[in-house]
Amino acid sequence: MIRADDFREAMQRFAGPVTAITTIENGSPSGLMATAVCSLSAEPPSIIVCINKTATAHDAVLRQGFFGCSVLPDTLKAFAEHFARAKGTDRFEGALWIMQETGAPLLAGSSVAFDCRIAATHDGYSHTIVVGIIHDILLPNENADRCMLWHRKGFVRVAGMDDAERHAE
Template identity: 30%
Template sequence: MVDVTDFRNAMSLLTGAVNVITTTNESGHHGFTASSVCSVTDTPPTLLVCMNQSARSHIHFIENKILSVNVLNAQQAHISKIFSSKLESEERFEHGTWTTLKTGAPILDDALVSFDCQIEQVQTVGTHSIFICRIVAIQHSQNDQGLVYFNRAYHQVGQPEFA
């Protein structure tokens, strides 16, 4: 059996895009920072998002059946930290400029790219829920540099190569 600490240390070496995942309902806006996001298929356009079931906003994502994936640009590490902090849900949305697309889930205006999604399936694996999400709208920004998390630190990608 693989030791949990060994697994976490190994996974810290798997570079991942930094995303803020959001939803909304009558109780307000909710969101969290995630690196566990990936494409599933382009026909129909589908993503998967992993979320810890112990997260305080987990129930809102289950009930709402909508979410947005906001892929952070290289200058948005502060947004990632806010959405992984102990701040109350509504306080988190005081940072950044937010809008909506088709589902009503909050979209971060200057994210590298945002995917507006409907949650079509939820699978439980261990401590996490896997949301299978059909993309209904996409918003691109003018930014061309992304934020990634590698070896427990933020890094920028997309820097032009120097000749």
């Protein structure tokens, strides 16, 4: 039998992208941080997001039927800490948000952001597994190579080649 503490320790060693999952309900933005996000399919373009059922934005995302998924760059560590710590609409202060087709807030300056409509949900025990069909993608050049990860209970940057090394290849 796998102990819960062993599972949590194992998952701390599993790095995941830091994302802001957002929606808007009755004119007020709602959101949460998630690291359980991955691509699903290119046809149709879709992603999977796992949302903890106890998250304050969980029900709002499901009720609205749409969400934004903004992948945070390592240049926005202070904002990530604020978004993770703050509650309600206070999470959205101090950043520029863009709205595309669905109306879900997408973080300006993100590495990439997806504007999605919910196609399906599945029970994932403590989480809801949300399948999102992508209706729009923001592909800014500014932070394209600067994905922030969550690893060992903290925000870390992807170690890699700098721009000079990358262009020399």
